[in-house]
Amino acid sequence: MSHALIVSKFGGTSMGDLTSMQRSALISAERKSTVVVVSATSGTTDKLIEIAKSASQGRMDDCEKLVFSVKERHLGLAGQAGGQEQTVAMLQSYFTELDLLVQNISLLKELTPRAYDHILSLGERMSSLIFRDVLQAALPNKKVTLLDARTVIKTDSNFGKATPQIDVIEREAMARMNLSGDQVYVTQGFIGGDSEGNTTILGRGGSDYSAALFAEGISANVLEIWTDVAGVATTDPRLCPTARIIPELSYSEAGEMAQYGAKILHPATIAPAVRKNIPVFVGSSFEKDLPGTWIRTSVDHRPAVRAITKRNAQALLTITTPSMYNAYGFMSGLFEVFGRHRVSVDCVTTSEISVAVTVDNATLENEKFIRDLETVGNINIEAGYSLISLIGNELTLKPSLAKTIFSTIDAVNIRMMSLGASSYNFNFLVKEEDSKSVIQKLHKTLIEEV
Numbered sequence: 216m217s218h219a220l221i222v223s224k225f226g227g228t229s230m231g232d233l234t235s236m237q238r239s240a241l242i243s244a245e246r247k248s249t250v251v252v253v254s255a256t257s258g259t260t261d262k263l264i265e266i267a268k269s270a271s272q273g274r275m276d277d278c279e280k281l282v283f284s285v286k287e288r289h290l291g292l293a294g295q296a297g298g299q300e301q302t303v304a305m306l307q308s309y310f311t312e313l314d315l316l317v318q319n320i321s322l323l324k325e326l327t328p329r330a331y332d333h334i335l336s337l338g339e340r341m342s343s344l345i346f347r348d349v350l351q352a353a354l355p356n357k358k359v360t361l362l363d364a365r366t367v368i369k370t371d372s373n374f375g376k377a378t379p380q381i382d383v384i385e386r387e388a389m390a391r392m393n394l395s396g397d398q399v400y401v402t403q404g405f406i407g408g409d410s411e412g413n414t415t416i417l418g419r420g421g422s423d424y425s426a427a428l429f430a431e432g433i434s435a436n437v438l439e440i441w442t443d444v445a446g447v448a449t450t451d452p453r454l455c456p457t458a459r460i461i462p463e464l465s466y467s468e469a470g471e472m473a474q475y476g477a478k479i480l481h482p483a484t485i486a487p488a489v490r491k492n493i494p495v496f497v498g499s500s501f502e503k504d505l506p507g508t509w510i511r512t513s514v515d516h517r518p519a520v521r522a523i524t525k526r527n528a529q530a531l532l533t534i535t536t537p538s539m540y541n542a543y544g545f546m547s548g549l550f551e552v553f554g555r556h557r558v559s560v561d562c563v564t565t566s567e568i569s570v571a572v573t574v575d576n577a578t579l580e581n582e583k584f585i586r587d588l589e590t591v592g593n594i595n596i597e598a599g600y601s602l603i604s605l606i607g608n609e610l611t612l613k614p615s616l617a618k619t620i621f622s623t624i625d626a627v628n629i630r631m632m633s634l635g636a637s638s639y640n641f642n643f644l645v646k647e648e649d650s651k652s653v654i655q656k657l658h659k660t661l662i663e664e665v
């Protein structure tokens with residue numbers, strides 16, 4: 216194959232209106248992307264979630280208003296994009312699907328995980344349908360094909376956050392796609408299909424992950440993530456205006472950043488790229504000529520502190536057992552409960568009789584999980600925290616790091632901290648209301664003034 220295989224992903228803001236779609240189409244055309252993975256138009260996934268919830272709670276007025284606004288926006292976009300008969304007919308069939316789902320959910324007053332995933336899939340299915348026309352207009356001499364991601368991104372049936380089946384995806388991608396360069400595919404991020412034909416989703420923000428899975432499936436030469444910021448920055452530019460774009464990042468650094476809250480990348484995005492050694496580019500579809508960020512195996516510049524990230528809405532669970540002293544099996548019993556409920560743990564500390572772990576606040580809504588934990592020990596729950604992470608290189612070898620952190624934010628109570636398991640990160644828990652100023656102060660001391 217003589218041409219480079221490029222998979223390009225455009226997020227919700229890059230699909231936000233016709234101008235953004237045209238800008239994204241121009242980028243795909245210039246880069247000669249073979250696969251273009253798109254997210255739902257900005258805000259649509261949130262609206263679909265609200266539609267599903269309001270239908271299940273019998274709030275039909277709210278539900279109807281939201282359904283109307285979703286339909287109007289997409290019909291308007293399809294019209295602006297040329298109003299192709301086939302596109303409008305297909306869009307109408309998606310609206311019928313939405314209406315039927317709403318009717319069923321409201322009739323039963325029950326929102327099953329299966330129905331939830333199906334309703335959420337409509338966002339990406341609508342945007343990709345319209346974007347195909349926009350891209351075809353930008354590429355009059357090519358065949359632009361709409362590919363249903365559910366036929367390639369095969370997953371298990373864990374609705375809400377399905378696990379992709381890597382081997383099957385690779386097989387389906389190679390079987391279903393013509394990679395000779397004659398065809399360009401537009402497909403949906405975020406969604407997949409299980410072996411029974413059900414629609415699944417990969418979890419919020421999952422389109423980056425989808426794009427990485429497509430890139431892995433076709434052994435792409437480059438994976439591009441186009442978003443609304445000019446690359447991966449030293450911290451979230453919305454929190455800290457002095458954040459700078461990082462020109463180059465290693466897979467390990469980028470993976471840690473994504474895992475610990477840098478929303479610009481879904482946490483699972485890096486693993487498929489690593490497996491096939493695919494360089495990842497992150498750039499802004501609004502300022503396409505800026506240099507952006509390249510993520511690859513190794514990089515020349517490896518500063519001690521590269522970036523600072525934050526995960527909000529964290530809860531601290533402390534599980535205590537008086538019998539832990541000299542007892543074996545407490546830890547395995549405890550983590551077996553986490554594993555069984557598929558709850559991931561970000562930060563752990565232990566003492567002789569207790570273990571403290573951080574989890575997303577949303578985990579507390581899983582009553583069965585909490586009940587099962589209570590069989591292992593007594594639980595204390597504290598909510599309202601943010602997990603701050605310093606991401607860098609050889610952090611375990613920096614004797615002055617802890618002193619600098621503590622003296623920079625000396626008025627703030629650090630509730631828990633973790634250093635040592637990875638040389639790439641140092642994380643600690645602070646109250647959510649302190650988190651923004653903590654990030655700004657640490658960014659100044661550990662990044663701007665270094």
Ligand SMILES: Nc1ncnc2c1ncn2[C@@H]1O[C@H](COP(=O)(O)OP(=O)(O)O)[C@@H](O)[C@H]1O
Binds near residue numbers: 227476477
């Ligand atoms: N370290 C970071 N660098 C850049 N952006 C970040 C970082 N951390 C968080 N973000 C946020 O990520 C956002 C982009 O992610 P997202 O909203 O999911 O975009 P998209 O809809 O294009 O997928 C940016 O607007 C920015 O506020």
Ligand SMILES: N[C@@H](CC(=O)OP(=O)(O)O)C(=O)O
Binds near residue numbers: 227260404
């Ligand atoms: N639309 C989905 C998937 C996604 O990744 O969107 P975005 O690329 O806009 O973050 C969501 O909002 O979760």
